[in-house]
Amino acid sequence: MFVSAAVIAAGLSVSPSVASAAEADWLPDLADSATVRAPAVVTGTVSKPDGERFSSGAAVVLYAYPSADLVANLDVGESVTPSPVAKGSVREDGAFDLRVEDPASLARYAASDGTIDFEVRAVDDGYFAPYSISRKLVQVDGEDALIDPSAADDTTTADEADVAAAAKPVEVTSLPESDLVPEIDPVGTETFDKTDVCGETLVKNLGSKRVVVGSTYAMAGGTNGTFTYKKGASTTLGVGYSASSSAGSFKASGTVSQSSTTEIGFGTRSGGYTYATNFNFGKYSQWCYPVGSGASAKKVYAYKVHANKFIGGSVVNAAAAPAVATKYCTDFARGTSSKNTSTAANTWTSGVSIKGGDIGIDLSSKTGYNTSASLAYKNTGTVNRKLCGTSAKWDASSQRAVTK
Secondary structure (H helix, E strand, C coil), rough: CCCCCCEEEEEEECCCCHHCCCCCCCCCCCCCCCHCCCEEEEEEEEEEECCECCCCCHHHHEECCCCCHHCCCCCCCCEEECCCEEEEEEECCCCEECCCCCCHHHHHHCCCCHHHHEEEEEEECCCEEEEEEEEEEEEEEEEEEEEEEHHHCCCEEHHHHHHHHHHCCCCEECCCCHHHHHHHCCCCCCCCEEEEEECCCEEEEEEEEEEEEEEEECCCCCEEEEEECCCCCCCEEEEEEEECCCCCCCCEEEEEEEEEECEEEEEEECCCEEEEEEEEEEEEEEEEECCCCCCCCCEEEEEEEEEEEEEEEEEEECCCCCCCCHHHHHECCCCCHHHEEECCCCCCEECCHHHHHHHHCCEEECCCCCCEEEEEEEEEECCCCEEEECCCCCCCCCCEECCC
């Protein structure tokens, strides 16, 4: 079995009742995020399933995964060990911030396109709250920074607005209460010198799944639409978590990003269409193995399903046009064209067809518009038309767009 790093000292969390006592011993190489002045990698709130906020002082840790290029090549039964890169605690309002002092130090976790996969982990007594995110390591004004991968084009540059957008607050909800969660707490409530081997094992290859990556709705006569999906285009895909691994027990919590390794030409079309390609998915167990504590069994505390590799291929399906408001329409003169390469695409809440018998839910997908994935419309007719977004005008965050 492959393990990328043998041992992680301290680890998953610290009980709120001992957070202050363990401060010097709990992940001592990491500064508390409250004292770090860098932009937040992730910020948000964390709650129990009934909506009650996590206790003030509950610890939250940000883990970085080994390169996605490595994870893509795991065989069933092989494992990786994510590493803690930031720590913080839940405030009285249930919110948290996780910050990394030196983003450049995370380069060893980056895939070939600069994307890094992270996981937020928080524990409050018997509740474990995980949340997946991906960030892309880029240059902003000559400094290393982390942004949403779907915002970066193929020059891997960005601006301060992209950094700020990446820290948009997220809502993290824990898995159901479990007696196992306190047992796998590597810090414990009495001693702070325990060392645990913790990791994540691929337990099942779920195979290739169809994922919606774009759409065009050239509904007005004389108009057509083109969705371009080039090599290096980044698609954000939902992640599912469960405490038991049984179908129907999974809940969506966060996303990972995968990049295409080939260009797909979906063609130029009139009418409404969605465009899909394929990504491979895997089911993983998350576990800790206590060393020196008298325990002899590996403690599996959660299961996770996520995309691990771009497969490719193309699927085109006819689709009804979404509703658009007049206030989101702009003029679209005859004989003109318009191309969007710089705003957020639509999030497809069920864009990943994975429900079946594997996890019991479908997952989301989103592809941002940039130089690798773009949306264009032409008006080749003799009549002036309108170009309308579903959530904003075409030059803003239009998401889906319709000609009328």
